[in-house]
Amino acid sequence: MLQNHLQLTCNTMSTHTHLSAAESLITAQGGRVTRTRVAVLEILLAADQSLTHDEIGLALAEQGIKHDRVTLYRTLDWLVESGVAHKMAGDDRARRFGVAASGPHEHAHFHCDRCGKVVCLEGLQPAVAVNLPGGYQLDRAELVLHGACPTCGKGA
Amino acid sequence: MLQNHLQLTCNTMSTHTHLSAAESLITAQGGRVTRTRVAVLEILLAADQSLTHDEIGLALAEQGIKHDRVTLYRTLDWLVESGVAHKMAGDDRARRFGVAASGPHEHAHFHCDRCGKVVCLEGLQPAVAVNLPGGYQLDRAELVLHGACPTCGKGA
DNA sequence: GTGGTTTTGCAACATAGTAGCATTTGTGCC
DNA sequence: GGCACAAATGCTACTATGTTGCAAAACCAC
Ligand SMILES: [Mn+2]
Ligand SMILES: [Mn+2]
Ligand SMILES: [Zn+2]
Ligand SMILES: [Zn+2]
Numbered sequence: 001m002l003q004n005h006l007q008l009t010c011n012t013m014s015t016h017t018h019l020s021a022a023e024s025l026i027t028a029q030g031g032r033v034t035r036t037r038v039a040v041l042e043i044l045l046a047a048d049q050s051l052t053h054d055e056i057g058l059a060l061a062e063q064g065i066k067h068d069r070v071t072l073y074r075t076l077d078w079l080v081e082s083g084v085a086h087k088m089a090g091d092d093r094a095r096r097f098g099v100a101a102s103g104p105h106e107h108a109h110f111h112c113d114r115c116g117k118v119v120c121l122e123g124l125q126p127a128v129a130v131n132l133p134g135g136y137q138l139d140r141a142e143l144v145l146h147g148a149c150p151t152c153g154k155g156a
Numbered sequence: 157m158l159q160n161h162l163q164l165t166c167n168t169m170s171t172h173t174h175l176s177a178a179e180s181l182i183t184a185q186g187g188r189v190t191r192t193r194v195a196v197l198e199i200l201l202a203a204d205q206s207l208t209h210d211e212i213g214l215a216l217a218e219q220g221i222k223h224d225r226v227t228l229y230r231t232l233d234w235l236v237e238s239g240v241a242h243k244m245a246g247d248d249r250a251r252r253f254g255v256a257a258s259g260p261h262e263h264a265h266f267h268c269d270r271c272g273k274v275v276c277l278e279g280l281q282p283a284v285a286v287n288l289p290g291g292y293q294l295d296r297a298e299l300v301l302h303g304a305c306p307t308c309g310k311g312a
Numbered sequence: 313g314t315g316g317t318t319t320t321g322c323a324a325c326a327t328a329g330t331a332g333c334a335t336t337t338g339t340g341c342c
Numbered sequence: 343g344g345c346a347c348a349a350a351t352g353c354t355a356c357t358a359t360g361t362t363g364c365a366a367a368a369c370c371a372c
Contacts, residue, residue, distance in 0.1 A: 032319070032369050032370075033369080034318090034319065035368095036319090036320080037319090053360085067320085068321045069321095069359095069360090070320080070321075070360090070362090071319080071320050071321070073359090073360065073361080074319080074320085075320095078319095089249070090245060091245060093251075093328070093358075094358085095359090095360095113295065121288070132277070132301065135305070135309065136266055136303060136306060137304040137309045138303045139269065139304070140301075141299065141302070142302060143298070144297070144299075144300075145292075145294055145298075146298060147292060147293045147296070150291030150292060153291065153293045187349085187350090188338050188350065189338075189339095190349090191337095209329085210328090223352090224352045226331095226352070226353080227351050229330080230350080230351085231350090234350095249327080249328070249360070250327090251329095314372085315370105315371095315372090316369105316370095317368105317369085317371105318369070318370095319367080319368070320366080320367065321364105322363105322365090322366100323362105324361100324362085324363090325362075326361070326362095327360075327361095328358085328359080329358080329359095330356080330358095331354100332353100332356105333353090334351105334353090336349105336350085336352090337348105337349085337350070338349075339347095340345105340346095340347095341344105341345085341346090342343100342344085342345085342346105
């Protein structure tokens, strides 16, 4: 709300060599460093929970970053395909996006069944050693814990 | 395709006292035994994988059971709310429904990342003993294994 | 700076799910 | 069997979320 209106005449992106965390992440994936990508990634990095397309769009708007709905979809898809972000299909029919601050996305998630919030539980991926029925090839395990988040659980 | 056209003039549902598995399940939940509910539940009971709203609707149509899209949504919702069926938000944005043939829905699922198929892994729910960050109240754990199903894994 | 490729914006479309309300149907009771 | 009444259905319209195609703009290597 306060730190806007800084890049009024800046149409080529990062002219100096000092890259932010978001910027380096993007270039590391071989993508172009665009206003929307950087902003979205920074929003995701700063978030303490997974965000919907809509929430991210709102955050962008609040920062005065003009963008198109479709562009945001494509940006998020790109982040997921690049392995930078992860996508979770929620119970409500909105996908939520997040980035694992540290390394690849190998951790469990907590889903609050009351407010719908989803948080990453980094450093918590129990080695699931199950014996599948024959023929099934296991790739990865996805663990989602359901319950009440600290905010929602207060009243109980 | 073959066993249709049997209840042409039968407008009150089960006049004899012998109830099918689906029918007893429905009455046990305090619901009314309707044509659509019975058929849907039987379809789900017979399925070896979770089915989408659309797939179920198609199956109903094939059985000559006239129904409305909305009714099917409501029927499925009711089955889930009653605890008879379970709902899974897939990667494609279609929810898939299934019933646990035995008892309540406490098991893991396998999701084929190639064909999108989801199967219930009954009798397989590893006791997930994780220590959550403070304040979080754990209700249940949801485990989804990702990989290739027997059909899709053949080529690999 | 220029050229070529990637990314964006726009408009139109598609799919999945929801809401309100009149009509029909299942069930308990006689 | 027939009645009364609540529960479930069918319809129509609507919302939310995501997708496609294509021309214009923005990045970036040179
Ligand atoms: Mn995560
Ligand atoms: Mn299941
Ligand atoms: Zn909550
Ligand atoms: Zn498969």
